[in-house]
Amino acid sequence: xxxxxxxxxxxxxxxxxxxxxxxxxxxxxxxxxxxxxxxxxxxxxxxxxxxxxxxxxxxxxxxxxxxxxxxxxxxxxxxxxxxxxxxxxxxxxxxxxxxxxxxxxxxxxxxxxx
Amino acid sequence: xxxxxxxxxxxxxxxxxxxxxxxxxxxxxxxxxxxxxxxxxxxxxxxxxxxxxxxxxxxxxxxxxxxxxxxxxxxxxxxxxxxxxxxxxxxxxxxxxxxxxxxxxxxxxxx
Numbered sequence: 001x002x003x004x005x006x007x008x009x010x011x012x013x014x015x016x017x018x019x020x021x022x023x024x025x026x027x028x029x030x031x032x033x034x035x036x037x038x039x040x041x042x043x044x045x046x047x048x049x050x051x052x053x054x055x056x057x058x059x060x061x062x063x064x065x066x067x068x069x070x071x072x073x074x075x076x077x078x079x080x081x082x083x084x085x086x087x088x089x090x091x092x093x094x095x096x097x098x099x100x101x102x103x104x105x106x107x108x109x110x111x112x113x114x
Numbered sequence: 115x116x117x118x119x120x121x122x123x124x125x126x127x128x129x130x131x132x133x134x135x136x137x138x139x140x141x142x143x144x145x146x147x148x149x150x151x152x153x154x155x156x157x158x159x160x161x162x163x164x165x166x167x168x169x170x171x172x173x174x175x176x177x178x179x180x181x182x183x184x185x186x187x188x189x190x191x192x193x194x195x196x197x198x199x200x201x202x203x204x205x206x207x208x209x210x211x212x213x214x215x216x217x218x219x220x221x222x223x224x225x
Contacts (some may be wrong), residue, residue: 033212105149
């Protein structure tokens with residue numbers, strides 16, 4: 001079956017511009033996560049959506065970052081006024097339900113801010 | 115913050131040898147997972163071990179968990195060139211659903 005998909009796979013933007021990153025989770029997965037991975041580092045949690053509950057935004061590094069999930073499926077991560085330190089791979093994951101918590105990852109979006 | 119810490123940071127072995135890497139964590143957990151990442155892109159789930167389990171096998175993978183020492187190990191037996199990747203452990207805090215990832219172990223398998 002289809003896995004988690006993300007688009008675009010690569011994004012190069014100029015400092016100060018806004019970017020939108022998209023994630024299509026696995027159908028039927030109620031939980032969706034966004035992570036950021038800087039070069040050679042582990043994953044940094046950004047935001048978590050579970051069903052219709054209010055998202056956990058505790059990992060967002062600044063108010064320039066926001067995310068939404070429409071219809072309990074597709075999610076968009078928006079970064080406003082991008083900075084060079086935002087350059088990283090942004091990974092999305094989904095899981096079937098919270099308790100089991102095995103996460104399935106998309107291929108990521110590599111963001112480069114010039 | 116990263117709870118899991120992998121050791122060693124990097125590992126180079128000959129094809130056919132076994133590769134062992136360790137993960138230590140700080141707080142009590144529901145389960146511990148191991149993931150593999152190729153070329154800095156998406157992670158692939160390898161195995162999940164629950165806090166009440168001590169050992170688990172999946173193909174050439176063997177994972178152990180020692181909750182008293184807050185540590186886990188991943189053993190890859192009879193390694194292949196295709197096993198070359200970064201390996202991450204991830205834990206979910208018993209009060210939380212978020213996974214905390216370590217910085218990973220980079221494994222290189224030489225043909």
